[in-house]
Amino acid sequence: MMLNDLRAGYGEGDVLRGIDAEIPEGAVTALVGSNGSGKSTLLGVLAGTISPRTGTVTPRRRVRPAFVVQRGAAPDSLPLTVRATVAMGRWAHRGFWRPLNRHDRAVIDRCLERTGIADLAGRRLGELSGGQRRRALLAQGLAQETDLLLLDEPSTGLDHEAGERMRATIAEVAAEGVTVVHATHDPEEIRAAAHRLVLDRGRVASPSAAEELLDRFTLAPTDRG
Numbered sequence: 001m002m003l004n005d006l007r008a009g010y011g012e013g014d015v016l017r018g019i020d021a022e023i024p025e026g027a028v029t030a031l032v033g034s035n036g037s038g039k040s041t042l043l044g045v046l047a048g049t050i051s052p053r054t055g056t057v058t059p060r061r062r063v064r065p066a067f068v069v070q071r072g073a074a075p076d077s078l079p080l081t082v083r084a085t086v087a088m089g090r091w092a093h094r095g096f097w098r099p100l101n102r103h104d105r106a107v108i109d110r111c112l113e114r115t116g117i118a119d120l121a122g123r124r125l126g127e128l129s130g131g132q133r134r135r136a137l138l139a140q141g142l143a144q145e146t147d148l149l150l151l152d153e154p155s156t157g158l159d160h161e162a163g164e165r166m167r168a169t170i171a172e173v174a175a176e177g178v179t180v181v182h183a184t185h186d187p188e189e190i191r192a193a194a195h196r197l198v199l200d201r202g203r204v205a206s207p208s209a210a211e212e213l214l215d216r217f218t219l220a221p222t223d224r225g
């Protein structure tokens with residue numbers, strides 16, 4: 001995917017100030033940068049939820065990307081089960097008015113399994129811990145079976161085991177041919193990604209700034225000078 005001179009923002013002024021980059025298809029790209037550098041905004045542009053002011057993303061796919069945000073759109077007070085939440089991921093294929101078929105149910109089961117939450121399927125979303133809810137939202141994204149999976153800080157708040165499972169799932173999905181872009185501050189996720197796109201105040205960081213930022217993000221506190 002090629003990003004050419006992308007500019008986007010919310011009110012006056014641009015948050016993304018001319019992004020030129022290539023995002024390799026069928027691989028994992030980590031979107032790295034300080035707080036406020038524009039990672040979530042860029043994910044929003046790739047997802048189509050934020051319109052760029054100028055610039056292009058090519059090719060523009062007909063398939064809707066799956067965008068896994070930090071919190072779901074449904075309020076926690078809704079009596080929605082984990083399974084129902086994941087099932088919503090099938091609406092993109094089926095429309096929410098049509099009953100799920102056997103294939104949909106098999107996809108939902110698989111997504112619950114691979115995110116390690118099959119045993120929570122009957123629980124209400126509002127009763128889950130933050131990390132469990134995050135896995136349910138990832139499962140919902142996977143259930144969409146799109147070829148572009150966008151994740152906003154997927155492993156924030158996950159324990160070590162859940163974080164490893166998240167990284168494994170991300171790698172597996174990419175191995176199946178899905179283009180994965182995830183915004184992350186997690187050193188292991190940054191190291192595990194095949195590609196890194198480093199943002200610096202709304203632009204792609206220069207090679208030397210990128211190297212410095214990546215060092216800062218991936219070195220353990222004890223390794224830092």
Ligand SMILES: Nc1ncnc2c1ncn2[C@@H]1O[C@H](COP(=O)(O)OP(=O)(O)OP(=O)(O)O)[C@@H](O)[C@H]1O
Binds near residue numbers: 036
């Ligand atoms: N909905 C919004 N309305 C107005 N300004 C926004 C909105 N969302 C983000 N911004 C602003 O855009 C800038 C970039 O935010 P963005 O969320 O893209 O950064 P980020 O790199 O994802 O940061 P973080 O690491 O904190 O998640 C920030 O200055 C932020 O205040």
